[in-house]
Amino acid sequence: MGGGRPGLGGPRIEKGQNKFSFKDFFKLINRVHPRYWQLILGVLLGLIGTIANLIVPQLAQRLINNFKNLSPTIIVVTIVVFIGGLLISSLSGLILGIFGEDVVAKLRKNLWQKLLHMPVSYFDNTKTGEVSSRLVNDTSQVKELLATTLPNSMTSILQFVGALFIMLSMDWQMTLIMFIAIPVIVLALLPIMQQSRKIGRKRQDELANFSSDATSVLSEIRLVKSSNGEVAELNNGKKQIDSLYNVGTKEALINALTSPVTNMLMTLMFLGILGYGAIRVMSGSLTMGALISFLMYVFQIMSPVMIISQFFNQLSKTSGSTERIQEILDKKEEFVADKREVDVANKPLRLEHVSFSYEKDKPILHDVNIEAQPNKVIAFAGPSGGGKSTIFSLIERFYQPTSGKIVIGDENIDDIDLTNWRKQIGLVGQNSAVMPGTIRENLVYGLEHEVTDDELWRVLKMAYADKFVKESEDGLDTQIGERGVKLSGGQRQRIAIARAFLRDPKILMLDEATASLDSESEAMVQKALTSLMKNRKTLVIAHRLSTIVDADRIYFIDHGTVSGSGTHEELVKSTPLYAEYVHNQFKK
Ligand SMILES: Nc1ncnc2c1ncn2[C@@H]1O[C@H](COP(=O)(O)OP(=O)(O)O)[C@@H](O)[C@H]1O
Ligand SMILES: [Mg+2]
Numbered sequence: 001m002g003g004g005r006p007g008l009g010g011p012r013i014e015k016g017q018n019k020f021s022f023k024d025f026f027k028l029i030n031r032v033h034p035r036y037w038q039l040i041l042g043v044l045l046g047l048i049g050t051i052a053n054l055i056v057p058q059l060a061q062r063l064i065n066n067f068k069n070l071s072p073t074i075i076v077v078t079i080v081v082f083i084g085g086l087l088i089s090s091l092s093g094l095i096l097g098i099f100g101e102d103v104v105a106k107l108r109k110n111l112w113q114k115l116l117h118m119p120v121s122y123f124d125n126t127k128t129g130e131v132s133s134r135l136v137n138d139t140s141q142v143k144e145l146l147a148t149t150l151p152n153s154m155t156s157i158l159q160f161v162g163a164l165f166i167m168l169s170m171d172w173q174m175t176l177i178m179f180i181a182i183p184v185i186v187l188a189l190l191p192i193m194q195q196s197r198k199i200g201r202k203r204q205d206e207l208a209n210f211s212s213d214a215t216s217v218l219s220e221i222r223l224v225k226s227s228n229g230e231v232a233e234l235n236n237g238k239k240q241i242d243s244l245y246n247v248g249t250k251e252a253l254i255n256a257l258t259s260p261v262t263n264m265l266m267t268l269m270f271l272g273i274l275g276y277g278a279i280r281v282m283s284g285s286l287t288m289g290a291l292i293s294f295l296m297y298v299f300q301i302m303s304p305v306m307i308i309s310q311f312f313n314q315l316s317k318t319s320g321s322t323e324r325i326q327e328i329l330d331k332k333e334e335f336v337a338d339k340r341e342v343d344v345a346n347k348p349l350r351l352e353h354v355s356f357s358y359e360k361d362k363p364i365l366h367d368v369n370i371e372a373q374p375n376k377v378i379a380f381a382g383p384s385g386g387g388k389s390t391i392f393s394l395i396e397r398f399y400q401p402t403s404g405k406i407v408i409g410d411e412n413i414d415d416i417d418l419t420n421w422r423k424q425i426g427l428v429g430q431n432s433a434v435m436p437g438t439i440r441e442n443l444v445y446g447l448e449h450e451v452t453d454d455e456l457w458r459v460l461k462m463a464y465a466d467k468f469v470k471e472s473e474d475g476l477d478t479q480i481g482e483r484g485v486k487l488s489g490g491q492r493q494r495i496a497i498a499r500a501f502l503r504d505p506k507i508l509m510l511d512e513a514t515a516s517l518d519s520e521s522e523a524m525v526q527k528a529l530t531s532l533m534k535n536r537k538t539l540v541i542a543h544r545l546s547t548i549v550d551a552d553r554i555y556f557i558d559h560g561t562v563s564g565s566g567t568h569e570e571l572v573k574s575t576p577l578y579a580e581y582v583h584n585q586f587k588k
Contacts, residue, residue: 001333004466020315025322029146031329038099039151045092046155052085054162057296064289077439092151100147107139111328119334120398124358134328138321139209142443145318153311156304163301170294171286174243174273178298181269186305188265191256195314196254210240219482220268266302273298322373334397340411345506346374347409349395349537354404357395364390365560367404372507372553379551381581387560388541392509393540396427426505428529430512432449432496434484439469440476443499450501463492464496488519497528508533510540545586556581 005094044456063070073285115131217224217233224233266558268536271433273295280286333501351370357363366386395406397418413421434442443459444451452564456476459465468491472478493513500508513529514522526544532539540549556564556571556578564575571578 014277014406020319021322023188024326025142025145028107028142028322028326028329029103032103032110034103034106035099037205038102039146040091040162041109041153042147043100045088045095046151047088047158049092049157050158050162050181051087052081052088053159053300054166056085057293057300058166059265061287063510065287077118096147096151100143100416101147103142104139107325108135111135111139111325114329114333117333119333120393121232121358122331125546127212129215133208133212134324138325141318141321142227144316149311149314152307155321156307160301161305162310163297163304167294167301170290172296174276174280174294177273178269178301179277181265181272181300182305185262185265185269186309186408189262192254192258192261196251196258197320199247199251199254199551201317203244203251206240206244206247210237210244213240240292261553270295270298274349291515323578326332331557334569339417339420341413342408342411342416343506344416344421344424348373349389349507349539350407351394352405352407354391354394354401354406356390356399356401358390358399363402363560365394365401368557368560368562370562370565372539374537375535376552377538377540377550379548379554380539380557381542381548381554381578382557382563383581386557388557389511390560391557392427392511392539392541395507395509396425397421397538423503424506425509426503426507426532427509427511428493428496428500428513430515431489432484432492434487434495436478436482438474438479439472439495442480442495443476443502445499447502455502456498459498459501462501462531463494464524465494465498465528488521493517493521493525494528497525497532506536508538509535510538512541512543515543543585545582548582554578 056078057080059074062074063078065119066074111134114393115135144385164175167178214237217237224230274291277291277294281288281291316349349369349370349372354365354368355363356365368387368391370391380391382388391400395413397413400414408416435445438443440456443456457466458468469475469478478486478487480492480495484495487495488568497513510529510533512524517525540547540551542551547556553565554568554571555562556575558577564571564578566574572582
């Protein structure tokens with residue numbers, strides 16, 4: 001592994017636990033209401049197929065022993081049982097396959113819906129690669145156990161017990177020979193199988209790590225290049241590829257060992273039984289048909305042994321997956337349904353004694369009191385890291401205050417339907433986030449109603465964005481690339497403003513919306529923002545003096561507290577820290 005990687009490393013895959021609990025497993029499976037009748041039908045058909053499998057050697061024995069005067073019935077019966085058994089077995093496989101796919105699809109839908117409704121704090125503390133591995137790998141693992149391993153084990157047990165029983169009744173001495181041989185074979189293969197399991201798992205883990213590391217490096221390729229990180233990343237990658245190579249060659253060696261050892265041991269056993277059987281046939285105490293039939297059972301009894309020995313391995317793998325999926329499904333969602341819808345227009349927004357910390361014992365905001373009247377511009381100023389953006393996050397309800405409350409009119413915002421609340425808020429941030437896709441898709445993203453092209457052009461015009469969109473080759477259908485890389489910062493920002501116009505929010509929050517722009521695009525964006533701020537309640541985290549001076553009220557936020565509020569003139573007089581801040585920030 002690329003040990004000691006700085007910064008861009010992806011999640012490490014942790015080992016699953018070994019204890020498997022059927023109770024937990026079926027608790028998880030029951031959540032998605034699987035079509036159990038398919039499972040039962042599939043297993044039943046599998047068992048019927050197995051029984052047919054067990055009958056075939058018996059029929060073969062009769063065919064061989066009566067080779068000289070065969071009755072047509074026995075030929076027909078043999079063919080019907082043989083082909084019928086195959087058909088039934090494959091039908092069972094098909095039904096179980098459909099059953100498994102249904103379970104995995106439902107499980108994934110559940111997880112996906114859960115993940116999208118997880119609060120922001122969950123994503124602060126979880127790596128994206130880990131989450132997608134739950135969604136893809138762990139669900140597959142659960143399906144594998146449910147739809148393949150469990151049914152296969154059931155049919156295997158029947159096959160094993162059935163074959164054993166028949167063999168004993170046919171010839172207990174030969175069965176005994178075989179039963180001395182089987183444990184020897186299993187014992188000889190056990191260490192090899194164990195090694196191969198270990199290596200298989202190691203390869204999986206390393207592959208997952210390699211792919212997640214590569215993904216994070218490639219998605220931050222600009223950072224890699226601008227910091228000349230190519231050499232370091234090349235070495236990291238080479239190390240991982242080399243260690244994958246080592247694991248792969250070990251695996252190849254083990255595979256190469258397994259098959260000759262198995263073949264040799266099987267051949268020895270086969271020859272032993274054949275030799276002993278041949279003597280018995282010559283002495284007349286065993287028919288030729290019985291010998292061949294017996295040998296067919298020998299083959300039939302081998303694969304159940306293998307499958308059952310893999311069963312416990314699968315169980316332990318799945319127990320980790322079950323636990324990880326369950327953990328996500330048990331988490332609390334940010335949505336609590338059935339809350340009231342409230343029109344927030346013309347109502348004052350107040351933070352009352354709000355305190356907040358992202359992590360326990362690391363308070364960020366203390367006793368913050370803020371009031372924002374309708375149709376007023378409220379500005380937040382203060383040193384970086386003071387907690388201004390955190391206040392916005394609380395208003396967006398990305399997080400919940402640890403104490404105190406946020407109210408609109410007389411209503412605690414926690415009691416308002418979350419979708420309804422967020423619909424009425426527009427947030428334009430410093431680095432406007434965009435989705436990969438076209439300009440049109442970005443504008444209407446999340447909107448429920450249809451929007452005409454005229455409407456789109458109107459908001460683009462209001463955001464001073466119509467010109468560059470018109471000049472792009474495909475107009476509204478121009479692809480903007482992943483994270484909007486095909487747009488300049490100013491263009492991205494104006495698309496975000498056009499989005500806000502389209503939504504016509506009652507409360508507008510601007511978080512240093514022009515801070516990262518050059519002065520030319522800043523002028524454009526500022527014009528657009530000024531018209532967007534008209535006639536709505538606006539909270540703005542200001543980084544330009546003019547915005548601050550023009551605001552109806554300013555809150556100076558320092559170290560998580562409001563250390564002063566009022567108009568610019570009032571604050572300059574009342575709060576020396578503010579005067580100093582303005583002086584330092586905006587001196588030319
Ligand atoms: N998601 C987060 N998890 C933990 N701490 C955070 C998180 N976001 C911000 N912080 C911390 O909260 C403090 C206030 O940050 P922020 O509200 O972004 O300040 P401002 O916007 O005033 O510059 C900072 O010390 C920052 O490190
Ligand atoms: Mg900030």
